[in-house]
Amino acid sequence: MAFRASLVRLNRAIVYTQNGEPSQVLSALTYKPLPPPAPDTVNIKYLLAPINPSDVNVVQGVYPAKPSLTSLVDGHSDVFVGGNEGLAEVMQIGSGVSGLAVGDWVVMTKSQAGTWSSARNVGAMDVLKLPRADGLTEVHGATMTVNPPTALNMLTNYVTLGKDEWVVQNGANSAVGQAVIQIAASRGFKTLNLVRKRPDLEELTTKLKDLGATEVLTYDDLADRSLTQKIIKDWTAGKGIRLGLNCVSGPDTTSMARLLGQDAYLVSYGAMSKQPLSLPTSLFIFKNLTSVGFWQSRWYKTHTRDDKEKLMQTLVDLVAQGKLKAPEHEILTIPARDSDEVAGQKVRDIFAKIAEGQYGKKVLLKIESSQ
Ligand SMILES: NC(=O)c1ccc[n+]([C@@H]2O[C@H](COP(=O)([O-])OP(=O)(O)OC[C@H]3O[C@@H](n4cnc5c(N)ncnc54)[C@H](OP(=O)(O)O)[C@@H]3O)[C@@H](O)[C@H]2O)c1
Structure with a gap:
């Protein structure tokens, strides 16, 4: 011009x-x-x-x-x-x-x-x-205003997790997923992180573990029934995973939801696979699953300026402590x-x-x- x-x-x-x-x-x-x-x-x-x-x-x-x-x-x-x-x-x-x-x-x-x-x-x-x-x-x-607050809010607004309790998430290598890993680690929660299979899986696993991921698996690994039974029974010492975070939807999320225990929340925030989310009715009847959606934009619309300032301060403090890269x-x-x-x-x-x-x-x- x-x-x-x-x-x-x-x-x-x-x-x-x-x-x-x-x-x-x-x-x-x-x-x-x-x-x-x-x-x-x-x-x-x-x-x-x-x-x-x-x-x-x-x-x-x-x-x-x-x-x-x-x-x-x-x-x-x-x-x-x-x-x-x-x-x-x-x-x-x-x-x-x-x-x-x-x-x-x-x-x-x-x-x-x-x-x-x-x-x-x-x-x-x-x-x-x-x-x-x-x-x-x-x-x-x-x-700072989209992904880390989404991670923090999803980790804290639905289930009050205790130290060493597990969270399972898909799209774990996404920016939100990486914030989930770090914020969960800063609060003593364990994370089971699911990603797509890829040639550099080992490198990605190392990277996510360096951020604080407890375990990293691929969606394909969930086809192994003995592994999923081990996750449900041994890893969580029978307590069951009470929080699942869904970034991708589609059939891989159906498999992830089966890992959840009694009274768990499945919080959906993305649909990267562009496929619908389908959940077995039995999870609602027998495990009392609650499936909800989270949208950070809605959070901003429904919260006060004071709430927003506190949220930013919490995240900045995590950065200053070296806990949020x-x-x-x-x-x-x-x-x-x-x-x-x-x-x-x-x-x-x-x-x-x-x-x-x-x-x-x-x-x-x-x-x-x-x-
Ligand atoms: N609801 C909310 O308030 C909120 C807030 C923030 C973000 N989000 C949503 O969260 C999602 C992630 O955002 P981000 O900024 O973290 O994204 P990002 O860093 O770009 O990561 C994208 C993620 O999606 C995965 N992915 C892409 N295509 C896929 C497919 N076809 N099947 C399965 N996984 C696929 C990628 O895995 P690969 O590495 O395998 O490609 C990666 O893990 C987006 O849908 C975004 O809109 C929602």
Whole structure:
């Protein structure tokens, strides 16, 4: 766009105007510097913003939370700005805003904030100050509001687990799964972690055990009845597993649910296999199974600002204690010098690679503004 030749600080966002595959419909759009913030708003600069699986679903138009159309460029049609989660720095503060200072790190409390951008004006109540702590990196901050709270809430809101009690989860190598492993370990819970079979299974097992996983098995291992009997009887000393966390659904989750003991909760939070969840009726009748869904976005909508601050503080404390590592990641920097065409292509390319599956790393976008 013509703007990029000028000397002012120009911004850029990753946008779309119609739903579809991100590798097809996303483009980059340069827009003018932000005007000074209106009362009760702040201008923020995004430092890093992840690409989460739900972001793909939002762009596809199949996710319940939808972004609003935004006007970024005068005379240009309104666009949707991608990105729900991200870490930003406060740049300018409007009148009437309290509790925020220039330079503070903030995270989003409003969903679908359009975090795949270099800078935005946002309502002061739509962000939360992220306390700084030793060891807290930009990657931690940018991935702090979706996956770790999901893990923490699922581990604590349904069943009160005692020390050495077991949790079973599938998709255990996902970012949520890795947070589950670490938060469970920090509370003395044991985790049985299920992943897909893969050539580098040993390497993945070592990695998850280094994070604190007690056991790692593949979904295929659950076909071995003597092993599942051993898990149910010996590992849990007959007490039974009382919490199962479901990231993938499909038949592998049916097998996982059979590992659960009396009065257990199966908490579903993802459907990565894109298959429905089917559960034997006997689990409900004879084991009193409770099957529920968890959505962190709903948690944010139904909890107070104070609750959200406490949640962030709990997670930051875990980071500071070295008990919660950032997910394995790679950062895709979109430099200011790139044209919108080049920038858009880079973003579409990374989405095409992620869509191939088993990408293995969380990708974060760093969208630079020109100085
Ligand atoms: N409900 C909520 O509040 C909430 C919050 C956060 C996340 N989530 C959901 O949780 C899920 C994981 O998110 P994330 O950010 O942790 O993702 P992630 O780090 O990208 O991990 C994706 C996981 O899904 C697995 N997977 C992908 N395709 C699969 C398939 N066809 N069959 C079985 N497993 C498959 C991957 O295993 P491989 O390594 O084998 O590919 C990996 O374990 C997503 O569905 C996300 O939308 C929900």
